[in-house]
Amino acid sequence: MTRSIRRRVSEVLGILVLGLCALLVVLALFWILYDLVATGGSSISWSFLSEPPRNGMTEGGILPAIVGTLLVSAVTLVFAVPLGAAAAIFLTEYSRRGSLNRFIRLAIRNLAGVPSIVYGLFGVALFVRLLGLGASVLSSGLTLGLLTLPWIITASEEALKAVPDDTRQAALALGATRWQTIRTVVLPQALPGMLTGVILGMARAAGETAPILFTGVAFSLPSLPGSLKDQFMALPYHLYILATQHQAIEKVRPIAYGTALVLIAVILGLNAAAIGIRYRLRKERRA
C-alpha cells in the first residue's frame, strides 16, 4: 500500500518536473516580451514612429529604420517567393519520390542550417562585389532571399501537400495536362497555405541582422532610400548600434528599447497573421 502511494507520488512529481520544463520555455518567451513592453512601452509614441533620428540618434524617431526594414523585406519576398514556390511545386508535383527529390531535400535542410553570417559573407562576395551591386537594398534583399528560401520552400510544400490527391486526379481525368492541373486546380487551393509561409519568411527576413551587416545597411542616412541601389537603415541593425556602438549608450537606451519593441511588434504581428490564416484554414478543412 505505502509502496503504491510512493509510486504514485513519484509519478506525479516526475510529471510536474516535465511540465515545469515546458513552463520554463514559455516563461522565457514571456520574460522577453514582458521586459520589452514594460521598459520599451514608454518610448513608443506617434513621433517615435514617424520621425527620423535627431541629434546623433539621441532624440527623434526611427522612421527610416522601419521603412528600410519593410523595403528590404519586400525585395526579399519578390526574389524568394517565386523561386521558393516554384521549387516546392517541382518537389510535390513533378518529382515526389526518387533520389533527385531526396537530394534536393537534403540541400534545403542544410541550406536552412547555414549560419546567417555565412550568408552575409556570401552576399558580400557575390552580390556586392562580383555582380557589382554594391552595398544596397538590392544586395541585402537578395542575400536575405537566399536565407529565407529554404523556409519558403518548406512552407509552400506543406501547403501543396495538403491539397488532396483526388482533385489532381479529377483534373487529369478531364484531360488537363500537368501544368494545367497545377495552375487551375492545385495552386488556387494551396495559395492561402503558401501565404502563411511567405509571411513567416518575411518575419525572418525582417529580424535578421548578420546578413545585412555588410551588404547594404547603414549607420545613419540623411534621407530615405530612393532606389534599390541606395543603402538603407534597418530596425535590427539600428538596435544593434544603439545597444553597442553608440557613444552615449546609457542615454539612448530608451530609444534602443523602443526600437526593440517595434521590431518585435512587426515580427509578432506577421507571426500572428500567419498563425491566424493557418488556424482558419484548418477549420475550413475540417468543416
Added chain:
Amino acid sequence: MTDACRSAFCRRSTPYTRFRERLMHGLFGLAGLSAVLILLGIFILLAIMTAKAFTQGEPPLGSAGLTAREISELPPTEREMLTIGVRPISTSNFLGSAVWNPTSYVKRSYGILAMLASTLMVTLLALLLAVPIGVGAAAYLSEFAPHRVREVVKPLIEILAGIPSVVVGFLGIVVLGPILARIFGMPNGLNAVNGGVLLAIMSLPTIVSVSEDALKAVPRSYREASYALGANRLLTTLRVVVPSALSGIIAAVMLGMGRAIGETMTVLMATGNASAFPHGLLDSVRTLTATIAIELGEVPFGTVHYHALFAVGFVLFVLTLVVNVISDVVLHRHQARYS
C-alpha cells in the same frame, strides 16, 4: 479551340501544349535545383576565398615617399608592408595558433583556436542548459499535456523561435548582464555564461519541436506493452518512449547545436568579445561568428585579412554542415524505424 470542345482542358496534345508542358517542367526543375545550386555556390565561393587566404599575399607598397631611415623606424609589420608585402596565411598558423591578430604591429597571426574554443564553450554550455529542459518539455507536450495546453504552448514556442537574435542579444546586455555581474561580482556580465544562457533560449524551440516529433513517432503499441507490464505513465515515458525516440532526440540536439554554433548577433552582443583564449565560463569570449561580424566591415577588400575572414566563414560552414548532416542521417534512421 474548336467549338465542339466543352471541357476547360481540351486539345490536350498539340505541339504547342507539349512544348509548354516541357518548358514548365524544365523551369520548375531548375527552381527545384536552386537549393542545391545555392548550397554549392556558397561552398565554392567560400572555398575559393579560403584558397586565396592561403596562397595570395599582398605585394609590397614601395617606399610610399618615405626615406630609408623613416622606413626603418616603422613598426615591423608596417615596414614589411612597404618592403616585402603581406605574406599569405600558413595552415599551421591558422589551425595551430590561438592568437588571432591580423592587424598586429609586431607579428601578424591568424590562429583560430581561441575562437573555436570560445564557440564550442558557449555552444556546449547552451546545450547543457537547453537539452534537459527542451527534452523534458517535449516529453511533457507529447505524453502528458492536455490537448488544450498543447494547442496554446506550441504556437508560443514557434513565436519564441521567431524572436530575432539581435533582440535576445540586447536583453543579454540590459537584463542578463547586470544580473550576472551582481551574482559573480564582476564589472559587467558580458561573458561566456551570458552567451550560453541566451543561446540555450534560442535553441530551445528547435530542440523541443524536433524532439516532440520524435517522441510522437514512437508507436502506441510500445506504450501499451509497457502499461501491460505494470509501468505507470511516467515510467513508460522515461524508460520506453524516450529511449525509443533517442535517435530523433539526438538529431534534435544536433540541430540545436548547429543553430548555436552559427548564431551571430546574440554572442556578438552578450559575450564581451575578448580575443584571448578562454580559461573559464566567466571569461569574456569571442566566437568565430563574432570575429567575422566585428572585422569584415573594417577590412579593405582583397587583403589577406579579408580572405582570412572568409576562411573563418568556411570553417563555420563546414562545422555546421557536418553537424546538420549527422543530425539528418540520425533522424532518417529514426523515421525509417517507425514508419
